[in-house]
Amino acid sequence: MAGKVKWVTDIEKSVLINNFEKRGWVQVTENEDWNFYWMSVQTIRNVFSLEAGYRLSDDQIVNHFPNHYELTRKDLMVKNIKRYRKELEKEGSPLAEKDENGKYIYLDFVPVTFMLPADYNLFVEEFRKSPSSTWIMKPCGKAQGKGIFLINKLSQIKKWSRDSKTSSFVSQSSKEAYVISLYISNPLLIGGRKFDLRLYVYKLGFCRFCTVKYTPSTSELDNMFVHLTNVAIQKHGDDYNHIHGGKWTVSNLRLYLESTRGKEVTGKLFDEIHWIIVQSLKAVAPVMNNDKHCFECYGYDIIIDDKLKPWLIEVNASPSLTSSTANDRILKYNLINDTLNIAVPNGEIPDCKWNKSPPKEVLGNYEILYDEELAQNDGADRDLRNRSGPSIGLKGSRTRDTGKTALTTWK
Amino acid sequence: MLQEEEDLSLTIAHIVQKLKGSRLYSQLERQAWVSLQKPEIKLESLKEDIKEFFKISGWEKKLQNAVYSELTVFPLPRHPAAPPEHLKEPLVYMRKAQRPVVEQKELLNKWNEMGTDEPDLSLFRPVYAPKDFLEVLINLRNPNYENGDHLNLKTHLGLIQVPLKVKYISELKEFFIELSLNTGQLGIDDATQVPPELFENEHVRLGQKVLAEQDSAAAQQYIRQGSPTALRAELWALILNVSNQPEDLLYYEQLKSNVIQHDLLVDSLIYKDVKLTASNDDYYFVFEDYLYQVLLCFSRDTSVLGHFAYNSASPPKSYIRGKLGMEDYAVFYPPNGVIPFHGFSMYVAPLCFLYHEPSKLYQIFREMYVRFFFRLHSISSHPSGIVSLCLLFETLLQTHLPQLFYHLREIGAQPLRISFKWMVRAFSGYLATDQLLLLWDRILGYNSLEILAVLAAAVFAFRAVNLMEVTSLAAAEAVLADLSTLKVMPLLQIFLFATIT
Numbered sequence: 039m040a041g042k043v044k045w046v047t048d049i050e051k052s053v054l055i056n057n058f059e060k061r062g063w064v065q066v067t068e069n070e071d072w073n074f075y076w077m078s079v080q081t082i083r084n085v086f087s088l089e090a091g092y093r094l095s096d097d098q099i100v101n102h103f104p105n106h107y108e109l110t111r112k113d114l115m116v117k118n119i120k121r122y123r124k125e126l127e128k129e130g131s132p133l134a135e136k137d138e139n140g141k142y143i144y145l146d147f148v149p150v151t152f153m154l155p156a157d158y159n160l161f162v163e164e165f166r167k168s169p170s171s172t173w174i175m176k177p178c179g180k181a182q183g184k185g186i187f188l189i190n191k192l193s194q195i196k197k198w199s200r201d202s203k204t205s206s207f208v209s210q211s212s213k214e215a216y217v218i219s220l221y222i223s224n225p226l227l228i229g230g231r232k233f234d235l236r237l238y239v240y241k242l243g244f245c246r247f248c249t250v251k252y253t254p255s256t257s258e259l260d261n262m263f264v265h266l267t268n269v270a271i272q273k274h275g276d277d278y279n280h281i282h283g284g285k286w287t288v289s290n291l292r293l294y295l296e297s298t299r300g301k302e303v304t305g306k307l308f309d310e311i312h313w314i315i316v317q318s319l320k321a322v323a324p325v326m327n328n329d330k331h332c333f334e335c336y337g338y339d340i341i342i343d344d345k346l347k348p349w350l351i352e353v354n355a356s357p358s359l360t361s362s363t364a365n366d367r368i369l370k371y372n373l374i375n376d377t378l379n380i381a382v383p384n385g386e387i388p389d390c391k392w393n394k395s396p397p398k399e400v401l402g403n404y405e406i407l408y409d410e411e412l413a414q415n416d417g418a419d420r421d422l423r424n425r426s427g428p429s430i431g432l433k434g435s436r437t438r439d440t441g442k443t444a445l446t447t448w449k
Numbered sequence: 450m451l452q453e454e455e456d457l458s459l460t461i462a463h464i465v466q467k468l469k470g471s472r473l474y475s476q477l478e479r480q481a482w483v484s485l486q487k488p489e490i491k492l493e494s495l496k497e498d499i500k501e502f503f504k505i506s507g508w509e510k511k512l513q514n515a516v517y518s519e520l521t522v523f524p525l526p527r528h529p530a531a532p533p534e535h536l537k538e539p540l541v542y543m544r545k546a547q548r549p550v551v552e553q554k555e556l557l558n559k560w561n562e563m564g565t566d567e568p569d570l571s572l573f574r575p576v577y578a579p580k581d582f583l584e585v586l587i588n589l590r591n592p593n594y595e596n597g598d599h600l601n602l603k604t605h606l607g608l609i610q611v612p613l614k615v616k617y618i619s620e621l622k623e624f625f626i627e628l629s630l631n632t633g634q635l636g637i638d639d640a641t642q643v644p645p646e647l648f649e650n651e652h653v654r655l656g657q658k659v660l661a662e663q664d665s666a667a668a669q670q671y672i673r674q675g676s677p678t679a680l681r682a683e684l685w686a687l688i689l690n691v692s693n694q695p696e697d698l699l700y701y702e703q704l705k706s707n708v709i710q711h712d713l714l715v716d717s718l719i720y721k722d723v724k725l726t727a728s729n730d731d732y733y734f735v736f737e738d739y740l741y742q743v744l745l746c747f748s749r750d751t752s753v754l755g756h757f758a759y760n761s762a763s764p765p766k767s768y769i770r771g772k773l774g775m776e777d778y779a780v781f782y783p784p785n786g787v788i789p790f791h792g793f794s795m796y797v798a799p800l801c802f803l804y805h806e807p808s809k810l811y812q813i814f815r816e817m818y819v820r821f822f823f824r825l826h827s828i829s830s831h832p833s834g835i836v837s838l839c840l841l842f843e844t845l846l847q848t849h850l851p852q853l854f855y856h857l858r859e860i861g862a863q864p865l866r867i868s869f870k871w872m873v874r875a876f877s878g879y880l881a882t883d884q885l886l887l888l889w890d891r892i893l894g895y896n897s898l899e900i901l902a903v904l905a906a907a908v909f910a911f912r913a914v915n916l917m918e919v920t921s922l923a924a925a926e927a928v929l930a931d932l933s934t935l936k937v938m939p940l941l942q943i944f945l946f947a948t949i950t
Contacts, residue, residue, distance in 0.1 A: 229735035301679040
């Protein structure tokens with residue numbers, strides 16, 4: 039039990055390193071005996087790949103699940119959610135209830151999405167139903183807004199047509215796969231600007247703002263500054279401000295919405311966001327490796343439309359740890375701090391045989407969202423929307439480990 | 450008694466006069482005509498029946514609110530022989546302290562020379578920043594007042610050297626009685642640890658009732674204990690008597706088209722101010738465009754000139770080229786008579802959290818300005834005027850925290866030099882938005898800005914321990930640089946009701 043935690047990382051970010059150092063942990067290299075490895079997504083692939091034959095011992099913890107991509111790759115996330123919904127429907131679960139238009143009442147939180155080129159024909163069918171709609175094309179394997187573009191005409195995505203003779207993507211390698219989703223053209227605007235919500239399973243999640251006023255006119259489709267809210271893209275816009283970085287706290291958002299829309303609809307909105315997060319995690323639970331040596335901090339990207347309905351856009355496995363403003367640095371520092379407090383309680387060398395749930399004090403700004411054990415004990419009909427129940431971090435679904443501590447919160 | 454009755458009838462006559470010219474009057478007239486069709490209205494009892502009809506249909510309430518609104522801004526009674534300027538500002542030396550006409554003309558000449566299409570913003574120094582204004586206030590003197598050469602207990606050691614009457618703490622306790630420790634408050638008793646059944650739920654219910662009744666006076670009383678976030682927008686509109694009539698929307702659209710058609714040089718000042726203040730603010734940067742809209746329209750709104758009837762200042766005039774000094778060729782410039790100063794946009798910014806519809810936002814801001822904010826940057830003897838606020842702040846500090854006051858004075862850090870900017874901006878940009886809104890609730894509730902001075906003193910009291918350690922003005926500024934974590938209601942309560950005096 040004595041002895042300092044030995045850490046390794048391949049991400050040179052000060053918010054991380056400062057947190058390790060303040061705990062008095064000792065930095066080592068990958069080849070040595072380490073307890074804690076904060077790795078990038080590329081590295082986790084290597085560590086867990088069959089060829090590597092890497093085995094983690096009981097006193098080793100890493101910060102990703104080996105198949106986190108089931109949640110964090112855009113196409114797989116959608117696939118898993120679709121599969122989850124169908125399963126619930128088959129079981130006759132009330133959660134899978136549909137309305138008169140065939141839309142799921144409780145589980146319709148991802149915009150209509152198709153994989154390209156696999157679902158191209160299905161997509162065309164849907165596209166023709168509402169030809170004036172706009173769709174957004176996103177490459178499956180990329181991040182930070184790279185390679186994303188909008189279309190409103192079929193001709194713009196001819197390349198992905200399976201029948202296309204000009205297609206050079208006859209055999210799609212997974213890198214070139216795209217998802218195409220219905221674009222939410224009626225986002226909630228504040229001060230005339232579009233924004234999205236990035237929630238780290240964290241109490242002080244933040245919203246990011248576009249620096250250019252939003253217009254729904256089709257001529258603006260190519261203006262990436264208007265539509266995409268990733269900081270990486272916004273940074274290059276003319277109006278980008280370095281003091282606040284175009285970000286607002288969720289509590290600001292809440293104050294604004296309560297003041298202008300009312301308390302009930304605001305409360306409902308945040309409840310629905312909770313719900314989305316829980317359901318999405320449940321959807322991937324069966325396919326996620328329940329590795330006791332893993333924990334993860336996800337970044338959920340959510341857009342709110344003008345009817346105050348939240349939509350899940352994507353989930354990020356390695357949310358950017360770069361800090362663009364002073365406030366940001368503080369937020370991310372605290373995020374890592376709280377994450378480490380939960381993953382490695384008491385700063386002791388981890389022991390994966392532990393079965394403890396994190397005590398309240400350790401949670402910091404994390405708020406517990408959902409406790410699967412409690413849910414199973416209360417019976418299958420437990421209303422998951424009831425936030426007032428004592429919920430504890432979502433753990434591995436079958437084994438009771440400190441496996442998956444992906445917690446969702448905001449203020 | 451007779452004098453009071455005379456004053457009352459004078460007030461009534463004045464208000465009737467004012468309302469007769471208002472839109473409400475013609476609406477009431479029209480409603481009365483329409484009601485004649487109704488079977489309940491009988492010829493024999495015409496007057497009573499119509500009055501009854503007004504009561505039931507809610508028009509009487511609207512009239513009440515309008516009267517109440519007029520009363521709120523109505524100036525204090527005066528001697529019949531007093532000249533009209535007396536209404537604006539009773540003290541002669543205060544009147545004389547207004548920005549001299551000569552200086553105004555000078556400023557305008559400078560502007561008239563700088564007519565370019567795309568003004569280089571670096572050329573426009575803000576007409577005045579709070580610091581300049583403070584210097585003017587410090588130099589105010591009443592020529593009839595003899596301070597005496599020797600120091601005594603009554604000597605005021607602060608920067609303001611005019612003997613205006615300000616409230617003692619005992620008077621403040623009475624005035625702000627609803628903030629006392631025994632009374633529930635939003636901003637204190639709605640904290641997460643406090644079960645909502647104790648106060649919050651009932652208060653919300655009461656607020657909804659007040660809104661249903663549409664009673665301005667009741668709303669003003671209610672809001673002294675703070676407003677629930679969801680009800681605040683409506684409550685403020687009710688208290689300020691701002692409704693959403695189609696005529697108001699039209700008026701706003703007209704102002705907007707004026708903005709598009711003509712540039713004013715003052716627009717550049719507005720752009721610069723927004724860019725320097727709100728755009729850099731964590732809370733308000735989102736609303737940058739709304740701020741431009743509101744302020745550009747505001748500077749063209751001649752109806753704002755009406756408030757100069759009770760504002761000690763006078764609108765600056767501009768003269769047609771070549772006709773300098775000839776009143777026939779004078780126009781008010783800018784059209785609304787208000788020259789924006791550095792930080793002006795911060796009066797509008799917090800309102801963006803409440804009103805997302807631009808014309809409503811505009812009306813609320815305009816009303817807030819002509820009722821309250823104008824007093825923060827004009828020289829007057831009014832108890833809510835900035836001079837009185839400064840004096841109140843200094844007096845409170847000197848009387849109740851004498852050690853701190855003397856210490857800061859000794860190290861060259863006169864407290865007013867630090868707190869002035871807070872008060873001039875009504876704390877906007879210094880407090881967290883939710884706290885600021887709770888503070889402005891009370892401004893509306895008490896129809897007074899004195900709470901700003903009390904809060905400023907309370908902040909000093911709160912950080913007194915740290916302030917006693919500093920040895921320079923810069924260090925004192927640093928201790929008081931960040932107010933964003935302060936909770937205003939507990940601070941006010943403690944200072945007013947829990948400090949040993």
